[in-house]
Amino acid sequence: MTGYEVLEIGSPDEWLAQGKRFADKEMDTQYIGVSANALEPGGEAPLWHTHSRLEELYFFLAGRGQMALDDDVIDVGPGSVVRVGQGVWRTLRATPESPGELRWLCIRSGGGELKEVSGDSERDAERPRPW
Amino acid sequence: MTGYEVLEIGSPDEWLAQGKRFADKEMDTQYIGVSANALEPGGEAPLWHTHSRLEELYFFLAGRGQMALDDDVIDVGPGSVVRVGQGVWRTLRATPESPGELRWLCIRSGGGELKEVSGDSERDAERPRPW
Numbered sequence: 204m205t206g207y208e209v210l211e212i213g214s215p216d217e218w219l220a221q222g223k224r225f226a227d228k229e230m231d232t233q234y235i236g237v238s239a240n241a242l243e244p245g246g247e248a249p250l251w252h253t254h255s256r257l258e259e260l261y262f263f264l265a266g267r268g269q270m271a272l273d274d275d276v277i278d279v280g281p282g283s284v285v286r287v288g289q290g291v292w293r294t295l296r297a298t299p300e301s302p303g304e305l306r307w308l309c310i311r312s313g314g315g316e317l318k319e320v321s322g323d324s325e326r327d328a329e330r331p332r333p334w
Numbered sequence: 335m336t337g338y339e340v341l342e343i344g345s346p347d348e349w350l351a352q353g354k355r356f357a358d359k360e361m362d363t364q365y366i367g368v369s370a371n372a373l374e375p376g377g378e379a380p381l382w383h384t385h386s387r388l389e390e391l392y393f394f395l396a397g398r399g400q401m402a403l404d405d406d407v408i409d410v411g412p413g414s415v416v417r418v419g420q421g422v423w424r425t426l427r428a429t430p431e432s433p434g435e436l437r438w439l440c441i442r443s444g445g446g447e448l449k450e451v452s453g454d455s456e457r458d459a460e461r462p463r464p465w
Contacts, residue, residue, distance in 0.1 A: 204389070205419040207403045214412030215395060226391070226415045233389045233419065234443040235366075258335070258364045260357070262439060264346060264395065272338045281345030284357045288336040288364065308393060312365040312443040 204233040212239050215264060215306050219243065227317060236311040236321070241304045242268070247296035250328040254289060256320045257313040261285040261295075266305035270295045271333050279307075294332060335364040343370050346395060346437050350374065358448060367442040367452070372435045373399070378427035381459040385420060387451045388444040392416040392426075397436035401426040402464050410438075425463060 210230040213221050219241035227236040236257075242248075244266070251271070261270065263283040270277050270285055271294050279285065279295075287293055297305035313320030341361040344352050350372035358367040367388075373379075375397070382402070392401065394414040401408050401416055402425050410416065410426075418424055428436035444451030 205421045207406075207419060207422055207424075208417045209408060209410075210415045210417075212413045212415050217413070226393075230415070230417055232391065232417055234445050235389055235391045235417075235441055237391060237393065237415070237441060239413075258366055260363065260366045260368060262357075262368065275338075277340055279340075282343045282348070282370075284341040284343050284361070284368070286339045286341075286361055286363050286366075288338060290336045291338055293338075308439065310366055310368060310441055314365050314446055316445065 215241070218306055219304050232317060234312050234317055236317050238309045240309060241306045242297040243304060244297050244301040245299040247332060248294045250326050251292050251294040251330045252324050252326045253292045254323050255325070256289065256323040257311045258289070259287045260310040261287070261307055262310065263305070263307040266297055266303050267301040268295055268297045268305040269334060276333050292327070296332070296334060346372070349437055350435050363448060365443050365448055367448050369440045371440060372437045373428040374435055375428050375432040376430040378463065379425045381457050382423050382425040382461045383455050383457045384423045385442070385454050386456070387420060387454040388442045389420070390418045391441040392418070392438055393441060394436070394438040397428055397434050398432040399426055399428045399436040400465055407464050423458070427463070427465060
């Protein structure tokens with residue numbers, strides 16, 4: 204899939220107002236998925252989820268937060284890169300004390316064309332958060 | 335490849351001083367490669383390159399720059415996402431007038447385990463830049 208394509212997805216200070224945006228749903232990517240995300244201090248992801256095929260990399264750019272990974276909770280901030288493998292349940296939040304918005308990119312890929320390996324997620328909106 | 339791993343790759347304001355860092359070379363990723371990059375105003379990539387298997391996504395976060403893609407030159411800034419397919423030659427620079435450093439992530443993946451599809455690049459340090 205040769206050629207190139209350009210998308211203007213908004214600068215990081217616009218991500219909160221825009222809501223989660225998936226670059227791969229607004230342009231025609233082949234293997235790589237990426238979403239631009241932001242949460243206000245104290246905000247949290249709406250649910251836990253896991254993937255059976257996709258690997259995800261969470262690349263944090265600003266603010267302070269926590270990620271829950273199965274039974275673990277880790278602290279994240281600017282420059283934290285979290286690789287999450289298949290079958291790991293995850294959710295996250297911006298800590299109430301975060302100095303500004305938590306902003307991050309969530310990158311995903313799965314060893315094949317993205318459209319073939321997507322749709323592999325399982326979600327759990329009932330599982331309690333660990334914080 | 336289940337489980338998770340955390341890397342602290344430095345906050346965006348440290349990327350210039352650190353030099354280009356590949357998260358995938360400092361942690362054990364499966365499908366996704368990503369590097370953290372910064373250039374001072376007027377700075378440019380050392381050469382043109384292309385990939386025969388990998389797709390790359392350049393996600394710009396701060397500053398102003400230009401990318402050369404074969405015979406085209408495009409302007410990029412915060413929130414520009416550029417997908418580059420196989421066989422396209424590319425290079426980039428921060429424009430001299432950029433209000434601060436150009437900062438971006440370069441994400442790559444290739445439809446298989448990263449270690450199997452990497453090593454597919456061709457480089458040209460002699461080709462003149464178009465700006």
